Amino acid sequence: MRDITMGQYFPGNTVIHKMDARTKLLAVLCYIIELFFVKTLAGFALMAVALFAAIAVSTIPFKMVARSVKPILILLAFTAILNLFYTDGDPLFRIWKLTATWQGLELGVFMMVRIALLIMGSSLLTYTTSPILLTDAMERLMSPLKALKVPVGELAMMMTVAMRFIPVLVEETDKIMSAQKARGADFESGGVLKRAKALVPILVPLFVSSFHRAEELAVAMECRCYHTDRPRSRLKSTVMGARDYVMLALMALLFAAILFGTNRILWTFIPTV
Amino acid sequence: MRNEIHPAPMLETIELTFSYPGEQRQVLKGVTLTVERGSFVAVLGHNGSGKSTLAKQFNAVLLPSTGKVLADGMDTTEESLLFDIRQRVGLCFQNPDNQIVATIVEEDVAFAPENLNIPQAETAERVEYALKAVGMWDFREHSAHQLSGGQKQRVAIAGIIAMRPRCIVLDEPTAMLDPQGRQEVLATIRHLNREEGITVVMITHYMKEAAMADRIVVMDDGLVVLDGTPREVFQQAGYLEEIGLEAPQATSLIARLRKTCPALRADVLDEQEAAEAIAAVLREVKG
Amino acid sequence: MSSVEARGLTHTYSKGTPFERTAIDSLTFQIPAGDFVGIIGHTGSGKSTLVQHLNGLMKPTAGSVLIGGKDIWAKPDEIRALRFEVGLCFQYPEYQLFEETVYKDIAFGPGNMGLSEQEIDARVREAAALCGVADELLERSPFELSGGQKRRVAIAGVLAMRPKVLIMDEPTAGLDPRGREDILEQVGRYHRESGATVLLVSHSMEDVARYAKSVLVLEKGRLAMQGSVAEVFREEERLSALHLGIPQVTSIFRRLRAMGFDLPEDVFTVEQGEALLRPLLEGGRDA
Structure with a gap:
């Protein structure tokens, strides 16, 4: 459980840290979309280089960023295997009734790399951006939705509180699991049904304590004059500066490179435009 | 002898009773109490004595069933004054984890000023003042969950101080902390009272902690049963043990010995005073 | 009634990464069967890591743990059975309650042991009585109980396994004096009646001195002192150098x-x- 690094923030003083959270949020969104356009080795190489460069600039140890992929390794392997066997094409080898194909191998590897880069890119965002600034950025980017009566401010506050409590709940889950194991609970053996049942002694206490926490937190917030019907000020607000525009321009360039450089279908359209 | 600029006491309850909605049992059964400006009052009582319910009455988290509560002269039932009351009288709870809203220390401390729509520059000033007052300024960029219990509680207190309250009410602020955390938080509370001039009401069930206040109010079964200086209250060690409070060993030993040896000084607060009191009688017996 | 022994017991978290941290370092000690040991030390001294090794919840990165003379990791598949022999009650154990009724919750441990219905029933009632959980509470939901009652139910859930070694990690944290006294008396009674070896992790020197026969003092993951209660508390200077009192x-x-x-x-x-x-x-x- 301790491996979950999501929502952690490592303060720093680099260009990436200082960049406006809105820029970073847009850049990561852009990066994720680009990942799904990439279909060639060269394209993935370009995407990886862009991310590694950003990690290097941020001075966050590469190991830390890579660790964020750990919790979903099984999912990655599963997708790769699925792709390997369920893609039509030139046979590579056979196991039982399943045929692995070259095309499947390619697709599988690409899908793995794609998801890994996606997770690492998003982690870099949360590692280098304080949660408040991140939720502020979301609130500001979504502010046009206020006109549609979407409670943007409240949503942002929910995000803030959720991020604050991720590590608290992870720790609590750990503790409850140990306590039940000490009473002989068995989470490791048995079929699906038995394992699902074994979760009850963890989930019930976790829910009970979360409700309790929520109640206490709500009172504590009220005591600190929280309200939703009047404007709130901000301790930190950043202004978009040169570095933000440079970053956005870079992302646009990368987008263009991906679209025009690696997608043959688009190439064929160019001359006719 | 009230100050002319501030004619009203900091906190005042008049014949305050309270039952939780839908429940018959009265948790507070007529509490009349005055807390003077700048004072440091400890409220002692075992679980269920009504002390935590009383704390929540002071800043309108709970409202009286009958009677009155005046916070800095303002009636807590006056809805239009709610924000003023909560700014003047801050309330800090037992579990620091459930009070910290934002991940990063300084952002959490800024929560109240942001709610009050204080301009950015002043918010920053208040955050600095509050974190320095609790000795956590060096940790401003840390994640709250990496801090120790005592440090978290100090951050929670800073979150209240950032409202610039005149009074801070703390509901068992040390109950979940280890001895070191307890020391840190108590030192912080004393500093706020002595150096920053903030009125302090500290709810606790530790007599040792209550000893550092100017005045102790003891509650049992929804009523104030004792009210006096620590020395006056500690003389009643036997009675305090009867109502489920634990006297520190020094106080308890003296109280027991006094049953057969009334010559012992009764109002001792710590081990040094107890040793001196016993020594005085022993010398006399010998001499 | 099993002896507890550690030989060069070491645990290093995140070995081989920049986050490497040794929580306990080469601990070697022997606790004879039937002893009552107080474990004292600061938060972060390694107490919690140590106790989780004694019932096999954590695996040593070096060294070994022997219960009743046998290395607990000699046969890793039997580690679950060991947990019934070495009962560990965590801090704030009420957070582990999950069943619909108090009875079922206390029965969770014995049920996992694969005992007969009859045997389970006998153990639940015995443990409930020992912990002062009244019969009429057994069919209630544990979530309706008061804090002190919940704590007693959770402890009963551990005692119902009739462990030969009972480890209590700060069983009185957050309780008021009356609640603290009750719990410690119950642990003492289990020790006397079952003859089990008891390890009590505590911050209260008074509690350790009152209930334990011997003491282990941990400091920064190492064994700083070990001896009878008299031997350890005689060394006030050494204890206060470790910021511990007497x-x-x-x-x-x-x-x-x-x-x-x-x-x-x-x-x-x-x-x-x-x-x-x-x-x-x-x-x-x-x-």
Whole structure:
């Protein structure tokens, strides 16, 4: 459980840290979309280089960023295997009734790399951006939705509180699991049904304590004059500066490179435009 | 002898009773109490004595069933004054984890000023003042969950101080902390009272902690049963043990010995005073 | 009634990464069967890591743990069975309650042991009685109970496994004095009646001095002191260098000795102190 690094923030003083959270949020969104356009080795190489460069600039140890992929390794392997066997094409080898194909191998590897880069890119965002600034950025980017009566401010506050409590709940889950194991609970053996049942002694206490926490937190917030019907000020607000525009321009360039450089279908359209 | 600029006491309850909605049992059964400006009052009582319910009455988290509560002269039932009351009288709870809203220390401390729509520059000033007052300024960029219990509680207190309250009410602020955390938080509370001039009401069930206040109010079964200086209250060690409070060993030993040896000084607060009191009688017996 | 032994017990978290941290370092000690041991030390001294090794919840990165003379990791598939022999009750154990009724929750451990319905019933009732959980509470939901009651139910859930070694990690944290007293009395009773070896992790020197026979002192993951209660609390200077105290009564007697009175050194409880001083104070003049 301790491996979950999501929502952690490592303060720093680099260009990436200082960049406006809105820029970073847009850049990561852009990066994720680009990942799904990439279909060639060269394209993935370009995407990886862009991310590694950003990690290097941020001075966050590469190991830390890579660790964020750990919790979903099984999912990655599963997708790769699925792709390997369920893609039509030139046979590579056979196991039982399943045929692995070259095309499947390619697709599988690409899908793995794609998801890994996606997770690492998003982690870099949360590692280098304080949660408040991140939720502020979301609130500001979504502010046009206020006109549609979407409670943007409240949503942002929910995000803030959720991020604050991720590590608290992870720790609590750990503790409850140990306590039940000490009473002989068995989470490791048995079929699906038995394992699902074994979760009850963890989930019930976790829910009970979360409700309790929520109640206490709500009172504590009220005591600190929280309200939703009047404007709130901000301790930190950043202004978009040169570095933000440079970053956005870079992302646009990368987008263009991906679209025009690696997608043959688009190439064929160019001359006719 | 009230100050002319501030004619009203900091906190005042008049014949305050309270039952939780839908429940018959009265948790507070007529509490009349005055807390003077700048004072440091400890409220002692075992679980269920009504002390935590009383704390929540002071800043309108709970409202009286009958009677009155005046916070800095303002009636807590006056809805239009709610924000003023909560700014003047801050309330800090037992579990620091459930009070910290934002991940990063300084952002959490800024929560109240942001709610009050204080301009950015002043918010920053208040955050600095509050974190320095609790000795956590060096940790401003840390994640709250990496801090120790005592440090978290100090951050929670800073979150209240950032409202610039005149009074801070703390509901068992040390109950979940280890001895070191307890020391840190108590030192912080004393500093706020002595150096920053903030009125302090500290709810606790530790007599040792209550000893550092100017005045102790003891509650049992929804009523104030004792009210006096620590020395006056500690003389009643036997009675305090009867109502489920634990006297520190020094106080308890003296109280027991006094049953057969009334010559012992009764109002001792710590081990040094107890040793001196016993020594005085022993010398006399010998001499 | 099993002995507990650690040989060079070491645990290093995140070995081989920049986050590497040794929580306990080469601990070697022997606790004879049937002993009552107090474990003291600061938060972060490694107490929690140590106790989780003793019932196999954590695996040592070096060294070994022996229960009843046998290395617990000799046969890793039997580690679950070991947890029934070495009962571990965590801090704030009420957070582990999950069943619909108090009865079922106490029965969770014995049920996992694969005992017969009859045997489970006998154990649940025995443990409930020992922990002062009244019969009429058994069919109630654990979530309706008061904090102190929940704590007792959770402890009963561990005792119902009839562990030969019982480890309590700060069982009284957050309780008021009356609740603390109750719980410690119940642990003491289990020790006397079952003859089990008991390890009590505590921040309260008074509690350790009162209930334990011997003491382990941890500091920064190492064993700083080990000995009988008398041997350990005699070393006030060493303890205070570790920022740990001694019971107040012990301190009063040390002060009196320093003033030249001929009094014994090893006095830890109010009762002992009272018994010693009362005859000496006879003849003290009425105040």
